[in-house]
Amino acid sequence: MPKGHTPARPQLVYLVFGAHTYHQEAQFSIVSALANLHKTPGEALDIQVYSDSLEPYQHLPVTVHPLDASTREAWNQPYGYHFRSKHVVLRQVLANAPVAALIDTDTFFHQSPIELFRRIKPGTLLCNAIGANFGDNKQCRLHQSLATMLAARGLADHSMSLLNSGVIGLVQEDASLLDQSIALMDEYYPHAQGAYTLEEFCLSVAAYRQMHVNQCTDLLHHYWSRKQLFRAKVQAWLAKHQQAPLSREALEDVARVNTQLPKPPTLRRLGYKALSLTLPSEQRQFLRELMYGCYEYPNEFDRASAPAWWDKALENANARHSQPLCHKKLHQWFDRPGMRLGLGSKHGTVRDSLLKRSQR
Structure with missing residues (x-):
């Protein structure tokens, strides 16, 4: 100026x-x-x-x-x-x-x-x-x-x-x-x-x-709170519109990056909660948050939050323990039948992503 x-x-x-x-x-x-x-x-x-x-x-x-x-x-x-x-x-x-x-x-x-x-x-x-x-x-x-x-x-x-x-x-x-x-x-x-x-x-x-x-x-x-989830939405918008951020499509998509924390519908979350009861208590919240990331949201920018949900689930699980989950223990958690059932076809993707992160 x-x-x-x-x-x-x-x-x-x-x-x-x-x-x-x-x-x-x-x-x-x-x-x-x-x-x-x-x-x-x-x-x-x-x-x-x-x-x-x-x-x-x-x-x-x-x-x-x-x-x-x-x-x-x-x-x-x-x-x-x-x-x-x-x-x-x-x-x-x-x-x-x-x-x-x-x-x-x-x-x-x-x-x-x-x-x-x-x-x-x-x-x-x-x-x-x-x-x-x-x-x-x-x-x-x-x-x-x-x-x-x-x-x-x-x-x-x-x-x-x-x-x-x-x-x-x-x-x-x-x-x-x-x-x-x-x-x-x-x-x-x-x-x-x-x-x-x-x-x-x-x-x-x-x-x-x-x-x-x-x-x-x-x-x-x-979005200072739950920053990872909203950053994932923003990064998905940028991946799509980085080269033409003021195009008509880009500006229309801005409204689809909404203020809502991406969560499955209430009935689906109740189902997740019931399914998590098959696991030991220390693993239940972990599975529920992983499943929030596996849900197929109709909004493409909400779907982009999946890895952020998985990372947040691991972060929260670590915070609930006196020390971060070791690679071996995390592997054991993912091997439980309830975990395999809950994550379904995405079990391998989620497991590999978080096991890799736990080794950093």
Whole structure:
């Protein structure tokens, strides 16, 4: 964005770096915004992408700002806290833009992105979601480490709402809120015991009693929970439309990457539960989750979640045990008649996939 230029249009901002999966998420999030833009006729916006890779965005109508490692490192100082850069980049955009919203990559729109900006007004912070109160969980790391210090300074109390920063939207005249949140991160990082949510927590503290807060869970889906399953849907869409992401077919398919966790119908799940009773108790949930991945979903993007369901089943099984399942024990589980019956023709595929993963 040229210095001194003030764009009149709203600015939708992405910060993307690191693993290829983050770029895949960002690509689909951007296309979902464009696919839903028609729901607000006559409206337009600019999309700014700050990224360490230009190639993923070459087919998209966005402005890419090359982001090198030294710049990111500077944005993350003084402690190398990488979420600090979210507030830094949005502050930079708002220096020249009247209104902007920073969007996490693990999101996709199901309404026009213009609706985000209709919720950003002077004195209002837009976040993704307004969560529980700070005092609701006194066992959490940030409460134990920071509650007393914040209360002593009158910055926060148990009634403060905790915010999800998957979206951060502000008008230019309120950009100083980001200066406050950055200063809070820098001050409290040494006391936060490595809590990765410090960034959105400091945003909550900066906004508390100072700003009206709005949310937008009805406009876009933030899939920070069950991420593997939704990533599988996104990756299936990209495998199909990577070369022509704005084609008519690609834009129509955006709506088929829905917000629903892919699960079989209720009666089928009850059948799975009954079948799992033939196994020892420690293996029952494992089989049920494997069968969720074996179900033939009518939606092709839900079907793509099968390997993610299998991986999640193994992850959950490992979490329920004191140590990860060894290759030998996992092999024994798959050899049980109930497991063979439950997985049917996909038994070998599922077994080989997870046995291979257990050897990594």
